Amino acid sequence: MSLQTMRRANVPLHVEVASLLRSRILSGDLKSGERLPSLAELAKVFGVTSLTVRQAMNTLDDEGLIERASGRGTFVKEVEIKPRRVFSVKSDLSQLLGGDMPLEVVLSTDTSFDEDVVIDGVAFKRLKRRHELGGQPFCMLDVHLRKDIYQDAPEKFDRELIVSAFKELGIALGSATQTVALASADLEMAEGLQVEVNSPVFKVVRKVKDDADRLIYFGDLIYPGDALEFRIDFLA
Template structure:
């Protein structure tokens, strides 16, 4: 089973959060099965080389999440049924994406030397003359779940400056009188580097879901480029391949 050694810990991330992340991972991967008793506080204290109070806080956190239950005199057990804590679905259509993020309130981070322009890849269009860079942390119940790095074409940003500095950018962009011709997102699985680990309060090298958004106008200019890093423990993607398909059409595909 994976452990956390002192050399792996981030100083600004509470130790109990990192221990809880390691224990949570064991439950999610099946190392500890439903209804199985987990290691004792003494065993975890020795394994992670942390104080007893730190281990207790980690187990408390898992209990609040509904992953484990402590039984007096018997120990701590994995719950037989575990709620799906991956509450954030990465949507796969334009309208559903806008609906899912329209009420988000980003916490903006000051960047002393922001990159002047995004790095475009093949198929991402052409660069605008100038960009504005915004960095923010997204939170739910005061817990960070995503870090967003965003470039908006300055000509677009200047038209809704006050709104872009207070709200999530994509719904604002969609509400403007712009000729948007292309919008796509890509997803890759990554790991948390030291900065992301600190901002998302996860352990170093914890799994992440990295989403890249590019929106282009009718001149093929990339007016919105966002790189968003999510905590992998709150994200899921669900795609219905037969959504809105007629029953007969589905039957023909299955034949």
């Protein structure tokens, strides 16, 4: 699916492309000094013409977000990433394991991501999937699970909620952290969640350790902006 079919009404395509790239630069997803793909490559990614991408690049150049180097390409300039204020909220692990919603797991058909990640000598299996609720997209996941744990029950981890599988397999969890931030839907998110490009989404970064304080599961979860609601009770 291309940006052509997912654009917002009455918004020029080059504005959409510039907005998507700007969001990735300001969020830090595209790092300072990182070389951007060529115009032709970006045009293929977004499903637009090279002229549209060039117009978007002109906008980002005017904003001081990119730098063009003759014969070398286009690079992300050093920009100030505004710090987020983080509120710490303590909760019980049972809330993470609860999951009483009847979610269905839909595996990604993209095999280009099928590679392991090794951290401190430990291999992690990468899993991409989508959770659906009532046949509608609820969440996109790009996560990593300790490969030895995955290999103990691959079919279960492929078809069930990972944290629920931990409980069923008797894997004792020690701690978990989740960081939640607002973001804008890029093309992949918009397609997977069936929302408009640049619409608000929640990005959840999750890390789970076992009772021996070993990292066993981490990754990103993306929710539509209308899927989550947070309540924080402040005590005097």
